[in-house]
Amino acid sequence: MINLISDTVTKPTPAMLEAMMQAEVGDDVFGEDPTVNALEAKAAALFGKEAALYCPSGTMTNQIAIKVHTQPLDEVICDQHSHIYHYEVGGYAFHSGVAINLLEGDQGRLSAEQVEAAVKPTFDWLPKSALVVLENTCNRAGGSYYQLKDMRAIREVCRRKNMKLHLDGARIFNALTESGNTPLEIGELFDSISVCLSKGLGAPVGSLLIGDRDLIRAARRVRKVMGGGMRQAGFLAAAGIYALDHHVERLREDHARAQQIAGVLEQLPFVSQLRPVSTNILIFDLIPSITAARFLEALGQNGVKASSFGTHTVRMVTHLDFTDEMLEKVLEILPRLF
Numbered sequence: 001m002i003n004l005i006s007d008t009v010t011k012p013t014p015a016m017l018e019a020m021m022q023a024e025v026g027d028d029v030f031g032e033d034p035t036v037n038a039l040e041a042k043a044a045a046l047f048g049k050e051a052a053l054y055c056p057s058g059t060m061t062n063q064i065a066i067k068v069h070t071q072p073l074d075e076v077i078c079d080q081h082s083h084i085y086h087y088e089v090g091g092y093a094f095h096s097g098v099a100i101n102l103l104e105g106d107q108g109r110l111s112a113e114q115v116e117a118a119v120k121p122t123f124d125w126l127p128k129s130a131l132v133v134l135e136n137t138c139n140r141a142g143g144s145y146y147q148l149k150d151m152r153a154i155r156e157v158c159r160r161k162n163m164k165l166h167l168d169g170a171r172i173f174n175a176l177t178e179s180g181n182t183p184l185e186i187g188e189l190f191d192s193i194s195v196c197l198s199k200g201l202g203a204p205v206g207s208l209l210i211g212d213r214d215l216i217r218a219a220r221r222v223r224k225v226m227g228g229g230m231r232q233a234g235f236l237a238a239a240g241i242y243a244l245d246h247h248v249e250r251l252r253e254d255h256a257r258a259q260q261i262a263g264v265l266e267q268l269p270f271v272s273q274l275r276p277v278s279t280n281i282l283i284f285d286l287i288p289s290i291t292a293a294r295f296l297e298a299l300g301q302n303g304v305k306a307s308s309f310g311t312h313t314v315r316m317v318t319h320l321d322f323t324d325e326m327l328e329k330v331l332e333i334l335p336r337l338f
């Protein structure tokens with residue numbers, strides 16, 4: 001099977017497994033796992049921040065960020081496609097008691113003007129706009145990424161309006177691969193950053209929350225109350241260190257393969273619209289006579305998996321375990337489906 005459902009489907013490479021097997025470990029709830037500590041220090045330094053926190057998932061790092069940046073009755077401003085809104089079980093309400101102020105961005109990207117206009121005035125009957133969350137790349141909008149100047153302008157609005165700024169950077173390295181910006185430039189702009197190691201970077205488990213020391217100290221307590229304090233997590237953290245050392249540069253290969261698939265999809269008579277492909281995610285609409293279910297069934301019969309993103313919409317994601325041989329096969333199968 002060729003699996004294009006998500007970049008989360010990857011398995012550790014033999015070299016990554018070897019690094020995991022060699023990890024020196026301790027009890028991370030006591031802060032005594034040297035490999036977890038090394039991963040956290042490495043991630044913090046990479047983004048020019050003081051500290052980081054290793055967590056089981058990106059949902060947890062985002063939810064911890066919302067919790068530490070807000071009070072109940074506050075609101076979080078984000079784009080309508082945000083992962084924190086759609087795919088985190090409504091955790092912002094459950095954990096933090098906050099409302100969401102959803103904006104209609106440009107393919108998942110907010111503008112500073114939009115954010116500024118969305119900030120609520122101070123009245124007893126309104127939630128308080130306390131936090132802005134940007135997603136880069138934006139998953140549900142097809143892997144779009146921000147220009148640095150646009151993020152800077154939003155930072156400036158947050159400063160003036162006394163709001164915190166969090167980055168859902170589940171795929172930040174995909175964004176940086178294309179924008180050419182550095183992690184340091186990103187670190188400067190955000191109060192906290194969530195990075196997934198288990199997406200394009202190919203680690204089996206784990207995400208990092210990155211920020212200043214006080215924020216991470218508070219975040220550690222929230223991680224614990226969420227049940228996310230892990231013991232000898234160094235075996236997993238070792239995969240994260242390996243991923244940061246070896247799997248960042250190669251993301252451009254995933255993007256190049258996505259472009260090749262895009263080139264074929266554009267030509268297909270049963271594809272009505274392909275959203276702009278910027279990184280490793282392809283989202284496309286099918287003509288009215290072909291549903292996503294029918295398309296996925298035909299694709300599946302040819303040994304390829306993708307996912308439905310609506311009744312006539314399909315998503316494909318390229319990743320570490322999707323090779324050139326598999327790409328050739330996909331390029332050959334697609335035109336023959338219908």
Ligand SMILES: *Cc1c(COP(=O)(O)O)cnc(C)c1O
Pocket residue numbers: 056057058059060062083084135137138139168170171196198199207
């Ligand atoms: C995957 C993802 C997350 C975190 O997901 P987990 O599965 O909980 O690790 C957060 N934000 C975005 C944009 C994602 O794609």
